[in-house]
Amino acid sequence: MxxxxxxxxxxxxxxxxxxxxxxxxxxCIVDTDAIAHALTAAGGEAIAALREAFGDAYLTAEGALDRPRMRARVFADPQAKQQLEAILHPRIRARAEEAMARSRGxxxxxxxxxxxxxxxxxxxxxxxxxxxxxxxxxxxxxxxxxxxxxxxxxxxxxxxxxxxxxxxxxxxxxxxxxxxxxxxxxxxxxxxxxxxxxxxxxxxxxx
CATH class of the missing domain: 3.40.50.300 (P-loop containing nucleotide triphosphate hydrolases)
Structure with a gap:
């Protein structure tokens, strides 16, 4: 292990x-913030679920998550925070586990x-x-x-x-x-x- x-x-x-x-x-560095950015970049794995949950208003013109707008939303709305975490956290954990399994350090x-x-x-x-x-x-x-x-x-x-x-x-x-x-x-x-x-x-x- x-x-x-x-x-x-x-x-x-x-x-x-x-x-x-x-x-x-x-x-070997496994950075969960970097994983989150990749998931929420244009074409990222989480974008479809984010669009369905929050609408295009929370995406940039390029199709990435509008992070400042989403930050303001989740600070003001605990339910939105829970929605966001339910979308991102399992995906981040899965990618982190995959990266650790590939580690050769x-x-x-x-x-x-x-x-x-x-x-x-x-x-x-x-x-x-x-x-x-x-x-x-x-x-x-x-x-x-x-x-x-x-x-x-x-x-x-x-x-x-x-x-x-x-x-x-x-x-x-x-x-x-x-x-x-x-x-x-x-x-x-x-x-x-x-x-x-x-x-x-x-x-x-x-x-």
Whole structure:
């Protein structure tokens, strides 16, 4: 059985940057956000179901999911959120399982932004790695990256578990409150640890 590290963290914490560093060291990266984008791109597997559920008004002119419009809808309408999740989540999980089964790396880093909020992947990971930084830094980074205003970012943060709760569930933590160069030694050390655990062939935790 492949050794799987569940990588998570709040919005703007730097999960993608950390994942790229693990990938450079040879780990297999399975990113559920990337899978979701592929499913909802023009011609994506989920588009027909999304059109049936929400109509063409929630698709772009190119036929992809209109993500900003859908984000606004699900924040305002819990039923729409449930509909969206019912369409996307089973498909994302299926594609993630397929990708992990194809892995030829020494271990898998499964990137799941809401790993601890949903619990859907809890039984699939051997360790939980949290990328951590102060909330004010999360807000600033997300605003710079996405163009969302502070109120919009805070509304997203409100849907995620608290920083303290996330850290309480972590087996390993990467501190991303400093410059990007500070990530290297932390990722290197964890990579060595995960190679050792994967080589032992034993799960590192029981959820």
């Amino acid at each position: 492949t050794f799987v590290v569940g990588l998570t963290g709040g919005i703007g914490s730097g999960k993608s940057t950390v994942a790229r560093r693990f990938e450079a060291l040879g780990a 020494p271990y898998v880093v499964l990137v799941v932004p809401l790993l601890l909020e949903t619990g859907a992947y809890a039984q699939r990971v051997d360790r939980i790695l949290v990328v951590d930084c102060p909330e004010e830094l999360q807000i600033r980074r997300t605003m710079l990256r996405s163009g969302l205003d502070e109120a919009a970012v805070k509304s997203i943060l409100a849907t995620q578990i608290s920083r303290a709760a996330r850290l309480a569930r972590a087996d390993d933590v990467i501190d991303n409150s400093g410059p990007e160069e500070a990530l290297g030694p932390q990722v290197d050390a964890l990579h060595r640890k995960y190679l050792e655990l994967a080589g032992a062939g034993q799960p590192a935790r029981n959820l």
